[in-house]
Amino acid sequence: MRGINHQEDFGWSNAPRGGGKGGSSVQQVQPPPSQYVDPVNGMVFTDDPTGFLPFGTDVSNMPPYKSGSQKLNEEIQARQAQEKSTSDAAAAKAAQDAATAKSTFETSKSSAYTNALNEAIRKFQAQGVDPAQYMDKYITPTLNQAQSGIQDLSPNPGAAYQGIGDQILAAALADKRTAAGNTLNSIFSPTYAMSAIPDTIGDASVAKILGEQFDPLNQQLINAQKRGTLTDAGYGASLSALNQKRSAAQSTLQSLGSNIIASDRQGISDLIGRARDTANNLTLGSMFDPTTFSAEAGGLTARDLAGFEGSLRNAVGGTQFADLTDLLNQGGAVQGATNPVTGAGTNPLSPTGAGPTQEDLDRRKRGLGTTGAF
Numbered sequence: 124m125r126g127i128n129h130q131e132d133f134g135w136s137n138a139p140r141g142g143g144k145g146g147s148s149v150q151q152v153q154p155p156p157s158q159y160v161d162p163v164n165g166m167v168f169t170d171d172p173t174g175f176l177p178f179g180t181d182v183s184n185m186p187p188y189k190s191g192s193q194k195l196n197e198e199i200q201a202r203q204a205q206e207k208s209t210s211d212a213a214a215a216k217a218a219q220d221a222a223t224a225k226s227t228f229e230t231s232k233s234s235a236y237t238n239a240l241n242e243a244i245r246k247f248q249a250q251g252v253d254p255a256q257y258m259d260k261y262i263t264p265t266l267n268q269a270q271s272g273i274q275d276l277s278p279n280p281g282a283a284y285q286g287i288g289d290q291i292l293a294a295a296l297a298d299k300r301t302a303a304g305n306t307l308n309s310i311f312s313p314t315y316a317m318s319a320i321p322d323t324i325g326d327a328s329v330a331k332i333l334g335e336q337f338d339p340l341n342q343q344l345i346n347a348q349k350r351g352t353l354t355d356a357g358y359g360a361s362l363s364a365l366n367q368k369r370s371a372a373q374s375t376l377q378s379l380g381s382n383i384i385a386s387d388r389q390g391i392s393d394l395i396g397r398a399r400d401t402a403n404n405l406t407l408g409s410m411f412d413p414t415t416f417s418a419e420a421g422g423l424t425a426r427d428l429a430g431f432e433g434s435l436r437n438a439v440g441g442t443q444f445a446d447l448t449d450l451l452n453q454g455g456a457v458q459g460a461t462n463p464v465t466g467a468g469t470n471p472l473s474p475t476g477a478g479p480t481q482e483d484l485d486r487r488k489r490g491l492g493t494t495g496a497f
Contacts, residue, residue, distance in 0.1 A: 159191040161198055168194035224276055232273060232280040239266055239284035246288040247295075251408030261295045296407055303402035306413045311395045311420070316388040319424040325380030328432040332376060336444050337369045343447055344454075353451070357458030361450045372444035379438040380431075387427035394420050 156169040168191040189197075243262045247254040254262065269283045277283075312318070344365065348358040398416035405411055 157191055159195040161195060161202070163199075163202065166195075166198055168192075168198065228276045228280070232270070232277075235273075235281035235284055236266060236270055238281065239269070239287050242284075242288040243291050246292045247407070250292065250406060257291075257295050261291050265291050265294070292407070296405070299407060300403055300405050303405055303411050303413070304399065307395070307398055307402055307416070310413055310417045311398070315395065315420070316391040319391055319420070320384055320387045320427055322381075322384065324384060324428060324431055325377065325435060328435050329373060329376040329380060331432070332435065332439065333369060333373055336372065337365065340365055340445055340447055340450065344450060347451060347454075353454045354458040357454035359454075360457035361454030364450050364453045365445060368445040375444070376435065376439070380435055383431060383434045383438065387431075390427070391420055391423055394423060 156172070159168045160166070161168075170190045171186075171188045173188075240262070243266070244254045247257055247262075265287060266284070269287055273280050273283045341362070344353065344358060344361050347353045347361075348355070353361060394416065398413065401416075402411060402413075
């Protein structure tokens, strides 16, 4: 057991408080205790009081003397220890919360990807196609791209895949239709119909029909000139009229031929348009064979080329572009009245060359307008 009245331990003293001559004592006045303030929480600490303890006082259970600064330091250490404990606990909880949130997010993210994948698979199956054929090019890349855009710890990772099955399906379908259209473009150029049915297709047919109608008339005019029915002037006038009618007939035939060509080209253009409509409306499960359209176009072209003359003749119908009687009358009007008899006892209109018969004379009186065909 420690002794009593140890000033260094308890701040108490058994020294006399006063003294002097004659045994008189003088009361000593102690200064006010110093104060120490914690700048964080404002707590105030002072030195323990000092003084005399009665002789024989048991100081074993008495606290040791502490100065105010000592008390302040102890309080600061205790406060800082508590603050650290609280901070450590908060950090541990935050770390645990973050780990939980990360785990929850990753689970949700993985689940969202799986759901989106299953949705895409169902979309392709509904089109009647095998999703595996579209996995590497369409499904997986699109899902991965959407997944890469999900922010960390997003509360709703599934939002990144909203409607993605329809998007993937639309991309695959668009590519299929584009490929079909490109194939058609390689088969059918913008001028395909014009090249298939050229403007010159009708030249031979027009020339043939003109020859059938005008070559006999031309020969009959030559015969009339040789027989003396037409003079040179009359023949020239008839031939001029014949050529005018031939020109008019050629223009008419060419116009009719152009209409036929336009109709034939339109038929081919309609076929090409139908092919493009088919390509633009393909589904993933539908088959598309562009060669069927190219074969059909080839057959249609061959039919139009082979049938052009028949179509032109049908358009002409029974039209006669010139008439011999009209041509002879126009020549007769120019040459005027003539005497075809070139000498006594001769008649160029008579098969025998003898003098004119009564029939010849009667015919001459009637004029050229009633001359029959030659």
